[in-house]
Amino acid sequence: MLSLLPLASVALDNGVARTPPMGWMTWERFRCTADGGDVAGGGTSQPSCAEDPENCISERLVRQHAEIMARPEWRGAGYEYLNIDDCWENWRRSPGGKLTPNSTRFPHGMRALADYVHSLGLKLGTYNDMGTETCGGYPGECKDESCSLPGYMGVDAATYAGWGIDSLKMDGCHSVHTHGVLDPAYRCMGEALNRTGRPVLYSCSWPDYIRTAKGEAPVNYTETAMRCNMWRMYNDIQDSYESVSGIIDWVGDHAEANGMLAAQGPGAWNDPDMLLVGNFGLSLTQAKAQMALWSIMAAPLMMGNDLRRLSEEMKAVLLAREVIAVDQDPLGKQGRRVFQLKGSQCGAHDVWARPLANGDTAVVLWNRGVCGTHSLLGFDWPTVGVADASRRMAVRDLFEQRDLGVHAGSFSSFVDLSGVLMLRLSPAEGAEHRGAS
Amino acid sequence: MLSLLPLASVALDNGVARTPPMGWMTWERFRCTADGGDVAGGGTSQPSCAEDPENCISERLVRQHAEIMARPEWRGAGYEYLNIDDCWENWRRSPGGKLTPNSTRFPHGMRALADYVHSLGLKLGTYNDMGTETCGGYPGECKDESCSLPGYMGVDAATYAGWGIDSLKMDGCHSVHTHGVLDPAYRCMGEALNRTGRPVLYSCSWPDYIRTAKGEAPVNYTETAMRCNMWRMYNDIQDSYESVSGIIDWVGDHAEANGMLAAQGPGAWNDPDMLLVGNFGLSLTQAKAQMALWSIMAAPLMMGNDLRRLSEEMKAVLLAREVIAVDQDPLGKQGRRVFQLKGSQCGAHDVWARPLANGDTAVVLWNRGVCGTHSLLGFDWPTVGVADASRRMAVRDLFEQRDLGVHAGSFSSFVDLSGVLMLRLSPAEGAEHRGAS
DSSP states (O other), X not given: OOOOOGGGGGSOOSSOOSSOOEEEESHHHHTTOBSOSBOTTTSSBXXXXXXXXXXXXXXXXXXXXXXXXXXXXXXXXXXXXXXXOSSXXXXXXXXXXXXXXXXXXXXXXXXXXXHHHHHTTOEEEEEEESSSBOTTSSBOSXXXXXXXXXXXXXXXXXXXXXXXXXXXXXXXXXXXXXXXXXXXXXXXXXXXXXXXXXXXXXXXXXXXXXXXXXXXXXXXXXXXXXXXXXXXXXXXXXXXXXXXXXXXXXXXXXXXXXXXXXXXXXXXXXXXXXXXXXXXXXXXXXHHHHHHHHHHTTOOEEEOSOTTSOOHHHHHHHTOHHHHHHHTOTTOOOOEEEEEEOSOTTTOEEEEEEEOTTSOEEEEEEEOOOSSSOEEEEEEGGGGTOSSTTOEEEEEETTTTEEEEEEESEEEEEEOTTOEEEEEEEEGGGTGXXXXX | OOOOOGGGGGSOOSSOOSSOOXXXXXXXXXXXXXXXXXXXXXXXXXXXXXXXXXXXXXXXXXXXXXXXXXXXXXXXXXXXXXXXXXXXBOSSOOTTSOOOBXXXXXXXXXXXXXXXXXXXXXEEEEEXXXXXXXXXXXXXXXXXXXXXXXXXXXXXXXXXXXHTOOEEEEEOOSSOOSHHXXXXXHHHHHHHXXXXXXOOEEEEOHHHHHHHSTTOOOOOHHHHHHHOSEEEOSOOOOSSHHHHHHHXXXXXXXXXXXXXXXXOBTTBEEEOXXXXXXXXXXXXHHHHHHHHHHHHTXXXXXXXXXXXXXXXXXXXXXXXXXXXXXXXXXXXXXXXXXXXXXXXXXXXXXXEEEEOTTSOEEEEXXXXXXXXXXXXXXXXXXXXXXXXXXXXXXXXXXXXXEEEEEEEXXXXXXXXXXXXXXXXXXEGGGTGGGOOO
């Protein structure tokens, strides 16, 4: 029942991301705060670094975040990657055709930045685009819209590896979004990275661009998982609970389509996009919901926030040890939505469940209601995949790190509005000595 | 320019609510946590007091909140009313036809509760419904759906006054929602309250029920303002930012329709419903947005939260002294939406403005975007009603209580996503000695 999926063994064999990657990434919070002007990916003008120096995409921003993430509480929790997203490049390639980081914002260059990040025990990621330009208009990997191969991929892969880059996100703006164009391009970049001999986590926006193209055959998640360590399936996250809910609903609705869930496993992860925790749009209750649902989905935990300005409450959500343990469970099996009650302002809820390596089961009860008071929500064992409907199971609250007693057959509890209860269910014989609360 | 509106002088002349009422109300957070069963207003089952004693609609809940609200920081800020919403009554009237509070949940009765609340220097409000039953199914003011007059209104008004009640909300479930039925009923209840000789704040759901009835003539806000101290125009608020935004948009879109804005003034207030601050659905940023926009709308500040469980950050939002001063400004003139940029994820924003009694102008810049980083938003003087486009004005941040300098003609600043900047603009000649920051 809990054996590894066959496809997991054919995932990209670069040795990285055996559990979902954890770290921080510039995009969600800092966007293209850079050289000013219109940014295609955002739709409107972003602040420039001149207007907003504190939030400028720069080596200073990355170093500040690296210094925080190197602290024992963050590093010990598993956060590792510092990923620069779009808008880090100079507007033009060098006369020799190489990429260079913006000379004003990265005055010491990428090699020095990678060395610094590595000296702190962390990893550095960067970004490019499988098109003529990145979403922000900086140089892309392709020489034309149809991405004649190999474009700049060979030379850029060597550049990234030479800098000591540990992760590369490949976006898909300014390209033709067909299987005919994107499939060979994403294969080519992955092979170019492999040829460098450096293990580089390869993060692909490929499925999302195929999904949104008109008239194309469905995404081939089986191949995606063989080529990429993680991949975006759906819309960019935005700083709102509505956006979080929309992503979770989409994953719940499409888990079985095109082999999306079957394809994932160690080394190959579905990526619902960044964590908003600590930004403007989620309440503390909603922040816990995102953290819990991302973890039960075995999602990469890439924070898209400002670590320099994080309340203690939000920090505790991001460091919730037993929640992260579910995300990082070595079985690596993405959880599923096993129940949904829609349509009512009061009582609407999801139940998600995930089998864990030691035979335990993780469960998230998510209250989708908005009508004032908390709701009494529950589930029975078969719904969450515990086959013996009357088995005695120890139930533990993973955010509160508190045992909730031994229960037979079912469990129910009040759950905050727009919030979750995240639980671990363990066969009671192994847990009874812990005692029930 | 700043003279009182003519209609303000014909508002209900019971002497109460010369500035927008401030206090706390049970509904938004505690709903009908009472006797169990289906609640019409909520749509589904609510927890019962047996399941959820801490949140039970009871004298205990009211006393606990009264004891908190009597503390100098709350009372000093202006919070005054403790209002019980639906689900406080016994299921049936007494053999003599009188209302009685639920004997289990209010064992000492309403007179004792009012005495206790008064002893703390606070006021007690209660609730009934202009139909055969309240929304929760408890006894209403009418004997039939068409509300033949006077129903129970005379006897109940005497009961409320005898208990020492200071405020009465009249809902409209289980009634025919026409001018023909509701207009005479709301008049009748108001007159019955006046006949008791006790000043009772009269809060009417009347306009909202007329608004949602099919085929009816528009709401007559002019009469509403003559009959009621405050009135609900639009949907019940729910615990989400989407609900808050929807209400503000509706007020912005309908301010000029049917004389809604012209009707309000001291003693007579448009009521966009309760404050969610401190509940589950609003982030700290969004909580400030609701507080700011309610204050610029001269809205009643009725908290619908759990004062026993309130973070220090949320408490600070509710106690923001200079924001409340705008809400309570003696001119009593509701602010207007003077600019709106819709339709983009980045850059969408509202500007609201309100003239104040001393000639200052309050302004709220509300960032409606969701795309990651804050936005640089601004306005010029004529947009917010300062006629002299080049006048030097001192600008003050009302949440931060910080001077932002003297500006001529326009002002701009970064504003957090889903957040606000709330400002007071004062002619610079009176402010220059304060100095610019």
